Amino acid sequence: MQPIQLFDPASSTYTYILFDEASREALIVDPVDEQLERDLATLRQYGLKLQWAVETHAHADHITSAALLAEHTGAKTAAPAGCGIGTAAVQLAHGDTLAFGAESIRALHTPGHTSGSMSFTWRDHVFTGDTLLIGGCGRTDFQSGSAEDLYRSLTQVLFALPDATTVWPAHDYQGRTRTTIxxxxxxxxxxxxxxxxxxxxxxxxxxxxxPRRIDEAVPANLSSGVHHDAGSAGATAAQAAAGYAGDVSAELAFAWWQAGEAVLVDVRTDAEREWVGFVPGAVALAWKQWPGMAMNPQFDADLKAAVPAGKKVVLLCRSGVRSVAAAKRATELGLEAYNILEGFEGDPDANAQRGHRGGWRLRGLPWRQG
Ligand SMILES: N[C@@H](CCC(=O)N[C@@H](CS)C(=O)NCC(=O)O)C(=O)O
Ligand SMILES: [Fe+2]
Known part of the structure; x- marks a missing residue:
């Protein structure tokens, strides 16, 4: 069985989709934001249910779509514990496994390109990130890189795998696709x-x-591809820098909406609302934009029409990712826009970790089945 190998030409990045044939549960390694639509289409084409979006490290040359994929598919994010990707639901340690159906990958800590970098073994394959490239290896001159560590990771960890193991790197700049140990x-x-x-x-x-995009990519990748400031109402400097007025809990958004201070806009698609449930009285206005897509003048016009002068707008999506993008756009349109943390559904597991229950439905706010 082979992984599905996908290529992003702008950054020469390989993304991999692995799946369990019987259950159709799937895992994606190193997804790229500008390829979100392609990856969602690939998952649909193969009839897959994405369980995990996994990073080999915090990339310096492109932005991950992990958070967006989690938002669209309900997958969980996982990243090496040493990479500082605080938003990843699972922080991987050496030897940890991630299961999808009857299949699983195993994490190997292979520092050197960055100190947290990992490789993942699956059957007789290994996904090496930027630790081992075809005929080369990742650079070690930034992001806590270390040539000494990389030498040990290559010669003692990866070269200890069976010779026949197929190597799938995170990049190739010359069109090659794979190699072996x-x-x-x-x-x-x-x-x-x-x-x-x-x-x-x-x-x-x-x-x-x-790398051309390092200053933009690394901070975004430390939050799985989105800027997501924790916190309450009231715009902090960080929130201003995020490009919208702030993040609010579902409860505070509900209170503002009930008091007539804010308009509640649900940016999920019709299909999602029908499947998962809707908030009676919310303005339904699907956000269908992501990196690489053209702006949507209809969204802009409908949003402006929905929010009277002097009112705030609070934006709701599935788990609080699209609503950040929509809040940024609303801000550009001159509105005082807030993102509702953890969206309609939240994430019960992440909520347990954070010590509170998030999301509209988990907090028991009014909603109805579609
Ligand atoms: N030219 C690329 C950067 C390429 C690059 O530096 N790639 C990193 C991986 S993030 C690397 O380790 N390259 C190893 C090499 O080129 O030998 C860009 O501007 O994004
Ligand atoms: Fe890299």
């Missing part, structure tokens, strides 16, 4: 037959240009 052990230009000192000298001498 055996091939890399004998012919990898940077590490095969090299001493630690030789490897470190090679890595120190690379002098690669900085």
């Amino acid at each position: 055996g091939t890399e052990k004998t012919s990898n230009a940077r590490v095969a037959g090299k001493t630690l000192a030789e490897f470190v000298a090679t890595m120190d001498g690379l002098n690669l240009p900085r």
